Amino acid sequence: MDNTVEDAGGTPTLFELCARVVNANMDKLEEDVWGLPAVVLQGILPLLNIYYLERIEHAAVKKGLSTQSIWCKLWNDVMKSKPSRFGTVTCWRKKFLEAFFHNVLRGILDISSDQRLYDQRFSPLVHSSRHVSELTICNKQQGVTELPPVVLECLAKSVETLKFLHLRSSDQATLKSLKLLLHRLIHYGQVNKVSLLSWPSPDTKLLVLILSISAGFWQQQKNCPCTFCLKQTLNSSTELHPEKRLETNSLTTSVITDPINVQPRNIVEEDVGSQSALLSLQPLNITQNVGTDHSECSVEFPVHQVSKNTHAKNARCLKLSPTACGSKVASTSQNNLLSGSDIQDNFKSETDDLYDFIFSVPSTGEGKTLGIKNGHKEIAKEKPSEVSTVAFSDDLPPMEERSSRMLFFEGAHHFRSVTVLNLHNVHLTHSSCRSLCHLLRSWVSLEKLTMAYNDLGANIFLVVEALSALSRCPGCSLIMFSMGDFKTYVPTLDLAHTILTTFPSLQFLSLSYDLEFHNEKDETKHILPEFKENQLKHLEIRFPQDPLPTEHLISVLKASTFLLELSLDNATFICSEDLKNMLHILAEYNRALRRISFHDMKMMDVHNEIFLLLNSPCLEEIKFSFCRLFERGSEEFLPGFVDVLKRNPSIKTLKLCGNRLGNDGLAALADIYSEDSLSSVQYLDVSSNLIRPEGLLLFAKKLEQCRKIKLRHLSISQNLLDRDPVMAKEALQCLEGVCCVVSDNWDSAQAFADHVSVM
Incomplete structure (x- = not known):
């Protein structure tokens, strides 16, 4: 009772x-x-x-x-919301209190309306802050100015991830409070990951502020002091926290000068939107021969230069302003924040601290033109003797960006910095990209860098050069680099070669973008040095539409003998023999692979090579997504496909979405759970496979006859189950006692009409 x-x-x-x-x-x-x-x-x-x-x-x-x-x-x-059906909530207490903290902080939850949420003996923010492992700051940073010191203390002990979402400009007081918050949580706290998401038009000052503090830089100012810096000088901080501090040395002094308004030596900047920005990129030192009638176009990475100036070892730290953190937050208050900011930006800088590419281009005084071919810059009708190093006249950034400065100048100190940086859908202008790159040069604690949809364009050259400088820093920790964008100017495997040459100990590499001004005919003749042996464990590449140079892909696979995960998307081969050769290389050189994913690839003519892959004793997960696997010769291929799966006990996940499996194919897959099978497939994805209700029912009936079924999860979304809802319901009822089924209410007729309308 x-x-x-x-x-x-x-x-x-x-x-x-x-x-x-x-x-x-x-x-x-x-x-x-x-x-x-x-x-x-x-x-x-x-x-x-x-x-x-x-x-x-x-x-x-x-x-x-x-x-x-x-x-x-x-x-x-x-x-009043449900977690994702694919997500697993391990602790509802933590999940609730973490969301509760954010809702109270932003003033969007009225706790007085529910007696379960209100108690005058407790502070909502203090009580819930200890459960916040991921702090999300969004819009105009609502509530940041009202965080009392006791809440900051709790957050500093619990928060490991800082996430910035849909940020907008805020008033000066909020910016100062945000600066102190970042300083406390990153430099003196536990934060090791910073993510900036969905910020298509970032405030340059705010962006540089977040990036600079994340990189460990901190400049004490009279109007923005810190009580933690008061307690100890820089020297004593280093003694107390040697594992969390980076020594202020020549590697850090080079990035705290002004990257925008100072004219650096030997630097060439180009209009990112113009064709003149198209340059050849190859590893480290490049010399591009463009024919006897053209001069050489070279890209060099200069030796790391440092300033002769050194930072003061001890900094006078000022007392905390009572208004910096504010008082106790009201649980239901809304912040009316003003736009704009007023950040100090007058400081000195040394030209010796700045360095960049050296581009050898023709003198513009003779009125010569630049030709573009295959993504490389060619010098029209110039002799080698006429080549000179010049600086572009459009070096100054737009007026609205000239006021943006690096916020940390001479006297700044390098504190603890984050190990993971994620920039997703954050538009990087030329100046903001330069600011990021100057930080990257000595960000030795950075282990994982993710850049997605930043509209880099030709700015990719700045990023790669900065990473090259970083690789030469003692203690460089980068093991993961992921870059996905709309379009850029570097062939995918060329960039992969450069990154792996620069970081031979890299473990995770992901590249995904389309190629600008790409000539597929010339690409097949492009000569790329052989990939050297590396330590890659995860390789993920989405290729442009054009046929890829198979020999380059084979070269990187041969060099990556430690691969555990491989994902190839939209890989287009000139002929099926090239694809067969690549699959043979996988089976021969990459025997440790546990997870393989192929997406949007024509694989209907490589059946024997697929059997070869499926025989791997280490393989745990394989995905063929929209590869037209069963489109041709399925009568002979399907029985062999099922048979090889039955003999392999290591494969636990099988994803076959979008391969025209049909009713007969699904029924055949039921045999992998027969009594004589060694298969351990627990997760089966057959979504988007033209499966009708009668086919699903036959599959369910065959499973009922099996004694020991290891299937735990079945995905059947976007099939033709709406053709007979009654039979589909019967099939789903049969499967309820067998496994967890993920389905949907997909309208196949409407989907077909939509498909025809866009053809």
Whole structure:
């Protein structure tokens, strides 16, 4: 009998009346309640507010009780949203309190309207902040100015990831508070990952501020002091936290000067939007011969230069302003923030601190033109003796960007910096990209760098040059580089060669973009040096539309003998023999592969090579997505495909979405769960495979005849199940007791009409 539920007439039970009195006097009875028997405590738990429910967690666990269902109900009642069906919530308490903190911080949750959320004896932000491992700051950074020091203390101990989403410009007070918040959480806290997401038109000052503090730089100013810097000088900080501090040396002094308004030596900047920005990129030192009638076009990475100036070892730190952090936040307040900012930007800089590419281009005084061919710059009708190094006249950035400066200048110190940086959908102008690159040059603690849809264009050359400089720094830690963009000027495998040559110990490489001004006829003749042996464990490449140079892909696969994961997307081969050769290389040189993914590739004529891959004893997951696998010769291929799966006990995940499997193919796949099968496939994805209800029902009936079924998850989305809803429902009911089925209400007729309309 559940004593916590009121009877049919609405009268509370005696137990519930007592429990309500206990709940109202928890400030006095808390320790006594913790000592109650488990059967009594179980009835009281649902009546407690979130503050005491969180505090009683330890006592409840010791008595064998779980509060997860209570926190889950709170989530459904308060947040009114459901987690992703593919996500697994390991702790509802943490999930609720982390979301609760963000909603209170932004003033979008009225806690006074629910007695479970309000208690005048507790601060909502202080109580929930200890559960915030990922702090999200969005829009105009609402609530940042109102964070009291006690909340910052809690956040510094719990937050490991900082996420910035849809940021907008804010007033000066908010910017100062944000600066102190970043300094506290990154330099003195536990934050090791910073993500900037969905910021298509970033405020340059705010962007540089976040990047600079993430890279470890901090400049004490009278109007923005820090109490933690007050407690110890820079020297004592280094002694107390040697593992969290980077020594202020020649590697760090070179990046704290002004990267925008100072004219650097031997630097060439180009209009990113013009064709003149197209340059050849090859590893480190490049000499591009363009014929006897043309001079050489070279790109060199100069030796790392450092300033002779050194930073002061001790900095005078000022007392914390009482208005910097604000007072206790009101739980339902909304912040009306003004736009604009006023950041100090007058400082000195040394030209010796700046360095960049050296481009050898023709003198413009003779009125010569530049030709573009195959993504490379060619010098029209110039002799080698007429080549000279020149600086472009459009070196100055647009007026709105000239006021943006690096916020950390002479006297800045290098504190603890983050190890993971993610820039997703953050548009990088030429000047902001330069600011990022000057930080990257000595960001030796950086382990993972992800850049996605930053509209880099020709700025990719700045990024690669900065990474090259970083690779020469002692203690460089980069093991992961991921770059996805709309279009850039470097052939994918050329960039892969440059990155792997620069970082031979890189473990994760992901490249995905289209190629600008690409000539596929010349690309097949492009000569690229052989890839050298590397330490790659994960390689992920999405190729442009044009046929790829197979010999280059084979070269990188041969050199990557430690690969555990491989993903190839949109790889177009000139002929099927090239694809067969690549698959043979995989089976011969990459025997440690555990996960393989092929997407949007024509693989209907490489059946024997697929069998070769499926025989691998290490393979755990394989994906053929929209590869037209069963389009041709499926009568002979399908039985062999099933047979090789039955003999391989290592494969646990099989994804075959979009391969025209059909009813017969799905029925054949049921045989991999027969009694004589060694298969361990637990996850099967057959979505988008023209499967009808009768085919799904036949598959379900065949599974019912199997004694030991290892299938745990079946995805059948975007099939033709709407053709007979009654039969489809019957099939799904048969599968309910076998595995978890992911389906949808896909309208196949409308989808076909949409497809025809865009043809």
